[in-house]
Amino acid sequence: MDETYTPDITIDRTSDRPLYEQIAGPIEAAILSGELAAGARIEDEVSMAQRLDVARPTARRALQELVAKGLLTRRRGVGTRVAPPHVHRPMKLSSLNEDLADAGFTPTTKVLSYQVREATADEAEQLGLKAGEGVLAVSRLRYADDHPLAILNNLIPLDIAPTWQELGDRGLYQCLQQREVRIASASQSIGARGATAQEAETLGEEEGAPLLTMHRVGRTAEGRAVELGNHVYRPSLYSFQFTLFTS
Numbered sequence: 319m320d321e322t323y324t325p326d327i328t329i330d331r332t333s334d335r336p337l338y339e340q341i342a343g344p345i346e347a348a349i350l351s352g353e354l355a356a357g358a359r360i361e362d363e364v365s366m367a368q369r370l371d372v373a374r375p376t377a378r379r380a381l382q383e384l385v386a387k388g389l390l391t392r393r394r395g396v397g398t399r400v401a402p403p404h405v406h407r408p409m410k411l412s413s414l415n416e417d418l419a420d421a422g423f424t425p426t427t428k429v430l431s432y433q434v435r436e437a438t439a440d441e442a443e444q445l446g447l448k449a450g451e452g453v454l455a456v457s458r459l460r461y462a463d464d465h466p467l468a469i470l471n472n473l474i475p476l477d478i479a480p481t482w483q484e485l486g487d488r489g490l491y492q493c494l495q496q497r498e499v500r501i502a503s504a505s506q507s508i509g510a511r512g513a514t515a516q517e518a519e520t521l522g523e524e525e526g527a528p529l530l531t532m533h534r535v536g537r538t539a540e541g542r543a544v545e546l547g548n549h550v551y552r553p554s555l556y557s558f559q560f561t562l563f564t565s
Contacts, residue, residue: 393522415489
């Protein structure tokens with residue numbers, strides 16, 4: 319069992335500074351200085367409140383403030399831990415798996431579901447198929463090091479669909495390249511919404527927590543749509559980077 323970090327905190331009840339800030343401050347300083355490494359377990363709010371003689375909501379708010387800054391993660395059954403380095407993904411035509419590896423993370427994948435089914439009319443239109451044609455619907459959980467980062471939902475035409483094993487071992491783009499299918503362009507949109515109960519449980523977030531979303535249709539140089547993706551990301555660990563130019 320890993321050791322739990324008990325922060326050295328001195329409460330000044332005569333100060334105008336809110337108690338939750340007096341608690342959060344030393345923890346934040348320890349994280350930013352490197353004293354606390356990514357993955358380190360932090361004392362839970364119940365024991366912290368008892369030890370510091372403050373109300374439990376005060377301790378909870380202190381920890382939640384650090385979660386909001388992307389410094390801590392809270393997950394049922396795992397506890398409160400120091401967050402891994404933030405993933406800043408450049409907005410380019412590349413796979414998340416490759417971007418994580420390039421940034422120095424160890425990406426791993428868990429295939430959550432793998433189903434062959436008929437495409438809906440809207441899905442068929444986006445993929446250039448006939449309504450009712452078969453597609454592979456696959457959902458994967460992508461980790462950065464040991465931290466759940468994103469849920470990747472993809473639809474792929476059956477004639478180029480990778481196997482379950484392939485999608486668990488490598489990124490989708492690598493799987494397609496093995497079939498001599500190369501994505502040359504993509505249209506995508508970025509948004510945000512609250513996490514569903516299932517997404518929250520999978521990603522270790524609270525239900526309703528904000529998630530980044532990306533919808534993408536990837537095409538070959540010949541214009542064939544070969545990937546329809548709907549992905550969600552934890553914003554506490556992940557962000558997109560844009561480079562803008564004046565016209």
